[in-house]
Amino acid sequence: MKVLCVAEKNSIAKAVSNILSGGQLRVNNSTYKYVKNYEFTFNGFPFANNGSCEVTMTSVAGHLTSIDFDGARYGWGKCNPAELFDAGVVNSKSKDQEQIAQNIRNEARDKDYLIIWTDCDREGEYIGWEIYEEARKSNSRLNDHTLYRAVFSHLERNHVLQAARNPNKLDKRAVQAVGTRMELDLRTGVSFTRLLTDTMAKKVQNAMGITQRQGSKNERLVISYGPCQFPTLGFVVDRFERIRNFKKEEFWNIQLTIRGEDQGDPTGITTVFQWERGHLFDRLAVLTFYEMCLELAGNKAKVVNVKSKATNKWRPLPLTTVELQKNCSRYLKMNAKQSLAAAEKLYQKGFISYPRTETDTFPQAMDLKSLVEKQAQSDGSAWSSYARDLLDESNPNRTNKYRFPRSGSHDDKAHPPIHPVIALGANANIDASERRVYEYVVRHFLACCSEDARGHTTTISLNWNNEIFNASGLVILERNWLDVYPWMKWENSKVMPKLDMNQEVTIFKAEMKSGFTSPPKPMTESELIMLMDANGIGTDATIAEHIEKIKARNYIKSDKVGKESYLNPTVLGVALVRGFETIGLEDSFSKPFQRREMEDDLKKICDGSLTKDVVIHDIIDKYKGYYHRTTQNKGALLQVYDRVKNSLS
Structure with a gap:
């Protein structure tokens, strides 16, 4: 019995082959220089009834095919971009992909079974399907009954052996979900990229001082659209504009300070109590509270709450x-x-x-x-x-x-x-x-895998003429997991004075203080990742790609301030977001709602409650409407760019 195993990368194929073969294997070259074929025998596959199988293990290098439009008919400048919403799509292969596919076809010819060893996620299921489709071209005996997929999450020996002995079937719903996303991203991305580039590229190039030599495609500025890129850009622009439009406001509050020695506490601790009302923006109102307290209560306050309790700093959740x-x-x-x-x-x-x-x-x-x-x-x-x-x-x-x-x-x-x-x-x-x-x-x-850190907090509340003031202190008793996790800070705060309920205390200092509100800080990449994840923009595996893409397109840039790096939008980035806001498409383009809806639909394809055709038809209909509105408002996009350039220059 002969078996073909195919991994997603050559390094995985090599590692799995060494484990399954016990190190007894032959290595042969393939039709692609970065992919090897590993031959060995293995007797653990369940369909072999404990018999020995002749195994060839090879790999691909990511996706085996790409989907695209027919370049002869739908190439750039050969059609109206609006036609791409309904145009036929074709599977294509690069030169490298064709060499890898040829190796799959060669090795599949005499095999009885095919086992997919790609990464166990949606994308891996789709790549596994691509491998299966290619293998069938040279061996019609391979079918759903002879197709398996190994389920594994790391390359520890026993885990890999367990995966080989208990293979599953490919998840065809996941394959459909990935196919849906790829087709939607192609149709929406290419159509709007061509529209935006044809509309804005010349003006942007002139503004940036970029000249293009006649006939030079490499120097052509591309203003790309992506259904994940634009919401990602929107988060950065939103923070930038909140900072730029920020107007500081003065506020006032009241603070009380007491000294332990004034209360008969031998420790002599000085403690600052904060006003429970926080801070107010009406100076006269705060001054009224302050003067009434001074007039009616003087320098005396009463302890109205002493609360001590155990507190924990929870260990982190497992890592995603x-x-x-x-x-x-x-x-x-x-x-x-x-x-x-x-x-x-x-x-x-x-x-x-x-x-x-x-x-x-x-x-x-x-x-x-x-x-x-x-x-x-x-x-x-x-x-x-x-x-x-x-x-x-x-x-x-x-x-x-x-x-x-x-x-x-x-x-x-x-x-x-x-x-x-x-x-x-x-x-x-x-x-x-x-x-x-x-x-x-x-x-x-x-x-x-450790214990939570443990501490003890004490909170004391004072009543000064019916105005409440609070102070809290923390004492850490057991650091536990914090000892191995140096990035998390949890430290002893101020030691609290020894005061009793209903005790009258002498106020050492009562102050009416003022301050100003401060703007938010620019966006960090860590914050951007959190926002993308919370709003369903991209997957855990593609978030990094989307951030890098809008950097490469010169929509955002990274500015280093001290040890921290912040993300700020460029003139073009701000103009794109504001432009779509101006024509009424902010909810569909620079906000996360449209992409989140699509991700929800993909999950429904995976659970069988929606089909690929229904999802594509529904979303493409919406994008046709967005496209029509954009073409009707090209002038507005250009005007917004000019305004933004002038305001930020």
Whole structure:
């Protein structure tokens, strides 16, 4: 019995082949120089009834085909862009893709079974379908009954063997969902990109001082549209305009200060109490409160509440892709593209689990303690002693000990949260970025498996002529997970004075103070990732791509201020958002509502409540209306660009 296995990348094919073959394999070249064919025998496939199979394992390099329009009929300048909403689409292959496809066809000719080993997400299902379609071209015996897909999330030996022994079937609904997204993105993206470029490119080029040589396509400015790019841009522009339009306002409040020595407290602690009303923007009103309190209560106040309670700083939830990108940006100053690329390499090398996951809940049956043990045995790492202490049961008085992680509310049923698989040796073949991301993954995982930090808070309330003033203090009793997670700060605050209920206290100082409101800070990439995730813009795997795309299109730029980098829109970025607002399409273009609706529809395709044809027909009908309105208002887009350029220059 002969079996063809196909992975999404050559590195995965190589790792899986070494595990299934026990290292006894032959390596042959393929028709594409970066893909190898690995041959070996394996007797664990369930359809072989414990018999030995001759296996060839190979790979693709991402998608095997692309969808596009017929260039001869629908190329740029050869048709009205509006025709692209209904134009036929064709599958095409680049030269490299054709070489990889030829290898699939060659290797599939004499095979009895095909097993897909692509990444276990929607995109992986679609790539698996592309592989299946290509294999059938040379072997009609391959069908739904002989097609399987391995389900795996990392490259640990036992896990890979389990995946080989228990393969599933391809999820054809997920294939349809990805096909829907690809077709919608093609039709809407190309049509509006051509419309915007034809309308605005010449004016923008002149404004930017860009000249294009006659017949030179490479220097042509492209003003692209993408259904994820524009809402992403919208978030950055919205923050920019809130800052630019901000007008500071003066406010007033009241503060009380008491000294412990005035109350007979030998510690002599000085404590500031804040007004429960916060701050008010009416100076006369605050002054009235202040003078009435002074006149009727003088320098005396009464303790009306003393509350002491235990408080916890919860350990983090298990790590998702979005959280990884957000925190690497925030803590490690790595952008989303860099952190995800480093995580991908660590996965391919077998150090961490699959890094593209929405799941923040570990399966109860998963043996996480063994993963902690591997880190405890990693001599020389900065966290090995912490991992050993976590598992040490010989000291009954220790406060921190291993606990199964808490569960979040997301489970994509495809992959567990990101976690380390094996310990990192001192001589591991990884670069500096990969090492930093690996350390973050390990520390986050160990923090998940620890006890919550524990502290004690005390809150005291004073009544000064019926106006309430509060002060709080925190004392940390057990740091626990904070000891392995240096990026999270939770520190002792002011020590509170020893006061009793109904005690009269002497006010050392009562002040009426003023201040000014401050504008929001510019957008950080970490904040942008959170906004995109919360609003369904892109997937955990594509968020980084969308941010990089609008940078490459010169819609936003990154400005470094001190140690922090902020994202700000360019003139073109602001003009695009404002232009679509002017013609009444802000909810469809620069706001997340349209894309979120599409993502909801894709989920419904996956659960069988909608079909590809229905979703495409519904969304394309809407975009035809958007296109008509835009063509009727081209002049408005140009006028807005001029206004923005003049106002920001």
